[in-house]
Amino acid sequence: MIWATPATGLVGIIILLVLLLAGGRIGAVLGLVGLGGMVLLLGWEAAVIKAGVIMLDTLTRYELGTLPLFLFMAHIFFSIDASRDLFEAAARMLGHRRGGLAYASIAGCAGFGTINGSSLATTATVGLVAYPEMRQRGYDPGLATGTIAAGGTLGQMIPPSGALIVFGIIAETSIGSLFTAAIIPGITQALFYALVVWILVRLKPELAPAGERVPWRERLPALARIWEIVVLISFVIGGISVGWISPSEAAAIGAAGALLVAAMRRKLTWASLQVAFQETLRTTGLIYLIIIGALIFSVFVALTGLADAAGSAMQGLGLGQFGTLVLIALFLLLLGSVLDGLALMLLTTPILLPIVEATGLSAIWFGVFLTRAMEIGFVHPPLGMNLYIMQGVAKDVSITRIFRGVLPFLASDFVHLILLILFPAIILWLPSVLGA
Template identity: 75%
Template sequence: MTFATPETGVIGVLILFALLLAGGRIGAGLGIVGVGGLLIVLGPEAALIKAGVIASDTLTKYELGTLPLFLFMAHIFFSIDASRDLFDAAAKMVGHRRGGLAYASIAGCGGFGAINGSSLATTATVGLVAYPEMKQRGYDDRLSTATIAAGGTLGQMIPPSGALIVYGIIAEQSIGTLFTAALLPGITQALLYAAVIFILVRVRPGLAPAGPRATWPERGRALARIWDILLVILLVIGGIAFGWISPSEAAAVGAAAALVIAVVRGKLSRETLFTAFSETLRTTGLIYLIIFGALIFSVFVGVTGLSDAAGTFVTELGFGTFLTLVFVGLILLMLGTVLDGLGLMLLMTPILLPIVEASGMTAIWFGIFLVRAMEVGFLTPPLGINLFVMQGVAKEISISSVFRGVLPFLASDFLHLLLLILFPALVLWLPTVLGT
């Protein structure tokens, strides 16, 4: 145990940081640094035994079954053009208002995010539907691209969220409680984005001209195309929030319901099913490797005493709860500009979670705050990946224009993070009331 010191932990973190910046795979980097560090700190035999125990415990976790089922549900909904139907229904309801299609994009991203759980996929799929429509209606390109890129981050917050599932497994927290805790932050995030659009189109009306009003029969037909999708979303999220079904059961219900909807709509072919299965297996295997690597890395950080040392350092600074959480937030925002979201979560959770808990806040609160900080990283130039995804959809728009357009939405994100610190009840109230 000669090398079981915080300094060894710092060296391991720096090596992992360098691997991620060099473009290394997250799961492989976490596993290599974690196992390598344990070999040095504990010795070969103890390190291999520890890694084997972690692998066995991880693969037998009941919660892991949640992830592939939700991924399968998302792929089936993707095959039936759920994103197009959700955006079209929202556009029919509010598209005639100034900035209406921008509001509809936020609503479409929220709806599709609830069945997809991925920020990047939500941005890409809704962007392919919403951006051409906004361009045709004369919307400003910067507003259009920024709205969709910002709305895409709702995919990580609104349950079911892949990021929250991964965090719950790593931090050993209830996935159902995390999903319930994410509801109010997800809603307030969407409302803040809508407020940004409202202010922008009032200050500069030319950004988003009003469009023709859809008739009530047209609205009815649009809503008729999504009632079954909305029912599944409400059943999955509501079932978890009210404790009627566990997250794993909700995932199974959602996947089965998605299959039924695809059959009823006549869009379930052998090719569709094969694609959904293959993509689900590929993504699940990748995420399982990441989770395994993250748990080994967490053990390495714990053995070196780095988490305790970091907590002691922050305590000695004499910060209160508020300043400690602001300090944690600034660290996450700075690292989020150079690391992808999942890398940020897996690297910093074992280090920052003890600090947050020592300040008097819970691991559930930190999970929601961490995912929000990840989302801000998706929108922060120069490496905000949602911005590049959106620019890939709108190829005629320069990336610098996308960067400029997203700044008001970034300001609302910073405000939202501050609100989560000032009013933790935004996260903790609903799980307390519902008893999840």
């Protein structure tokens, strides 16, 4: 295999990036470049057989069943307006405070993120509910759009997260441990966003006028509309964390529970079920294609020895654990500004995971850290998909103003990322305590 050199792997990655930036479909591009590389290294017959084995092995993996079940749960909750209920409950509890609706938006994004697992969907659905309410109350457009765009990234971090499921499959790591490890970073991320709002409204009170206090007789009905959702999600995430149920069992319980909640609310119709099934199958098929393509590409990268060469080069710099991880973070942020989040994860995991493990940290830590870096890409100009989603929701606000509005939250993201490097226990403590 004369072509099995790190240079070949690097050329493959460059070709992959060019095709992705040219608008190629991520799953197809990953698979085709990986297969082409294996043909070069192994020959046609061996490459096709290897790709077929990867595809069959992936599709028959038991843990892969968690993905469509959690997606189905999310689509059922879409049909019962769960995002509106979560935001309204938070707004009635916090809306009377200065910046209260911004806090409520963050809480609504966190709550909806637990049942959705998608940053883009969280931003869009919460934005449609929260943005008009904030503008009606006189909130600054930059603060309103920036809060929702940043809060939407909680959809990827707070379990159950589609990104963490994909990483667990690619890295062959426990999905339950990843979910447990993401709980504290997800909470601290939401608290950082709330702190940004608190600082902004203290410095410039005109950004977010205080509202009227809602009496408890109006708060309680709003809380009553979300109790079943809260109980279901708490059981699903808590059950995984303490080891009562596996992620696959939790996904099945979540899907069945969502159907039960929809039936209790008398919103379980054949039409809503049909839409939920169609969207679940469409999204699942797309993600399965991406996972298979990524695994084929990762085998190609492994055959070239690029990951080992990159690890040796990084160790040769003598930066130590902190310096190495900061360099990795900068690399991820640079790529994240021009690549889709999932493309970033699937492209970098085969190369960076061995380097991270060489510093003494686990795949669990890297999975959460990588997801956090991905999230920053969702609000990092110039790609920043959440920012463009918000422009679609807030048609009266220019993209430049949305960029400016998200900058304070972006700064808090950088601080949070540094803290995850300095204090790995933020990620690793809870799994170690619960034995996850």
